[in-house]
Amino acid sequence: MSAISLDLAWSDWLALFGHFLSLSLMAVGAAFSTLPEMHRYLVDREQWLTDPQFNASITIAQAAPGPNVLFVALIGWNIGMNAGGYATALLGAVLCLVGMLLPSSILVYFASRWGQRNRDRRAVRGFKLGMGPVVIGLLIGTGWIMASTHAGSARDWPLWLLTAVSALVVWRTRIHLLWVLCVGAVLGAAGLV
Numbered sequence: 001m002s003a004i005s006l007d008l009a010w011s012d013w014l015a016l017f018g019h020f021l022s023l024s025l026m027a028v029g030a031a032f033s034t035l036p037e038m039h040r041y042l043v044d045r046e047q048w049l050t051d052p053q054f055n056a057s058i059t060i061a062q063a064a065p066g067p068n069v070l071f072v073a074l075i076g077w078n079i080g081m082n083a084g085g086y087a088t089a090l091l092g093a094v095l096c097l098v099g100m101l102l103p104s105s106i107l108v109y110f111a112s113r114w115g116q117r118n119r120d121r122r123a124v125r126g127f128k129l130g131m132g133p134v135v136i137g138l139l140i141g142t143g144w145i146m147a148s149t150h151a152g153s154a155r156d157w158p159l160w161l162l163t164a165v166s167a168l169v170v171w172r173t174r175i176h177l178l179w180v181l182c183v184g185a186v187l188g189a190a191g192l193v
Helices: 010-026 032-047 051-063 070-083 086-117 122-150 154-174 177-190
Strands: none
Touching: 010 032, 010 070, 010 086, 032 051, 032 070, 032 122, 051 070, 070 086, 154 177
């Protein structure tokens, strides 16, 4: 994972925090649904992370026990490491994580209280049913961004085949997702994908 050297001013740190504040309000379903926008902003536009750093941040955080939002802190950590070292890495991790958690936590608290009081209203039930396709679309976009680093390589066909087979197995069978992940881990450890 190659690092890049950054020189970030306080206005850049504030912009990073502000961007994660806004992403927090877009995080329908989970923080994962905002990955395409994170990638666009952090890798493509600002170039504060490389593609391998971005993908590794997500992969490492998902392998660790704990909530899946840990990848946000790791992304901030890597931006901070690129900007100077451990102190800035800690700053980046805190800014990204607090920015991602604060607005959505406040919104969810008040919206869930309101939704519980009004759960029998037709509009509330319709909203809940309509959010399912939105979340699925955002997660498909996330998968597309994460897979795009392998898009042009013909040697990665086993990876694409494993992805398609895994999606079909999860969709069409009652096999638990952890078994599918274990098979993928064994195939990866064996060097087959």
